[in-house]
Amino acid sequence: MLFTKMHGLGNNYIIFNLLENSLEEQNLQPLAKVVSDVNFGIGSDGMILICSSEIADFRMRIFNADGSEGKNCGNGLRCVAKYLYDHMFAETESFSIETLGGVVKVSIRSDRKNVAHSVTVDMGEPKLIKGMIPMKGEPFSTTINETFSISGKEYQMTCVSMGNPHAIIFVDDVDDVPLEKIGPIIERSELFPERVNVGVVHIKNNEELHYRVWERGSGITMACGTGACAAVVAAALNKKLKKHQPVRVHLPGGDLEIRWDENNHIWKTGAAEYICHGEIQINDSLSRSIV
Numbered sequence: 001m002l003f004t005k006m007h008g009l010g011n012n013y014i015i016f017n018l019l020e021n022s023l024e025e026q027n028l029q030p031l032a033k034v035v036s037d038v039n040f041g042i043g044s045d046g047m048i049l050i051c052s053s054e055i056a057d058f059r060m061r062i063f064n065a066d067g068s069e070g071k072n073c074g075n076g077l078r079c080v081a082k083y084l085y086d087h088m089f090a091e092t093e094s095f096s097i098e099t100l101g102g103v104v105k106v107s108i109r110s111d112r113k114n115v116a117h118s119v120t121v122d123m124g125e126p127k128l129i130k131g132m133i134p135m136k137g138e139p140f141s142t143t144i145n146e147t148f149s150i151s152g153k154e155y156q157m158t159c160v161s162m163g164n165p166h167a168i169i170f171v172d173d174v175d176d177v178p179l180e181k182i183g184p185i186i187e188r189s190e191l192f193p194e195r196v197n198v199g200v201v202h203i204k205n206n207e208e209l210h211y212r213v214w215e216r217g218s219g220i221t222m223a224c225g226t227g228a229c230a231a232v233v234a235a236a237l238n239k240k241l242k243k244h245q246p247v248r249v250h251l252p253g254g255d256l257e258i259r260w261d262e263n264n265h266i267w268k269t270g271a272a273e274y275i276c277h278g279e280i281q282i283n284d285s286l287s288r289s290i291v
Ligand SMILES: N[C@H](CCC[C@H](N)C(=O)O)C(=O)O
Pocket: 011, 062, 064, 069, 070, 071, 072, 073, 074, 075, 076, 164, 165, 197, 215, 216, 217, 218, 223, 224, 225, 226, 227
């Protein structure tokens, strides 16, 4: 099976294009763990399938490194958009992609230096009520800087869904937080029935913030596009940043520009790059591990 490995700010995915591979979509979920596992597969933060859609121009499915299916993936969307445009599946620079978290609109543009494409994605509207995150509690209430005690430690969290769930914690220094310790504890807390992505945020000034993530199903990654959107929403909800202004989000893998617009849509602009193309043989040992 042919694949393309791409990344958005270091958050990297193995992409299988089912528009040109005659692959059975439903049989591929177990492959996510195998291709993500460096010891056995190609090594990545997860796997993405490009599929046909009944309601949009294309459809994207995203699987985390542990094989769980995510409902959205901001960095993955930019990679898929660039791939579809570069490989002429998309005839125009703007098109729509269906995800489990909803349909998003993407637009490709060469960046100012005309060196590499940057991709702008309309990530749609953030969901703020507990029932939509989803998380335990009164389903129509929001979680803004609420204190929760998890495994004996208190965390002040603001929770946002960008089609996938994010718990945001404001800190003085994102690098001074043992995210590899608290991430899995919060991710698997009974507060979140579908688990949660955990992000720590430091507001640098009124136009910039730093963000680090422990991703649901993948652990620490270099960047998280939906998480960066959730971080900007949480900062505005906590009146740490003004709504509607562009915010530069600094992640370990690079920067994203995020804007929460006047129509309640979140816009994300950033790069998407190729890493390699290749072919994976579904031989006996591999097929044994994916059936
Ligand atoms: N781990 C996430 C999916 C990947 C999201 C992230 N890579 C992004 O760029 O948004 C989840 O299970 O919700």
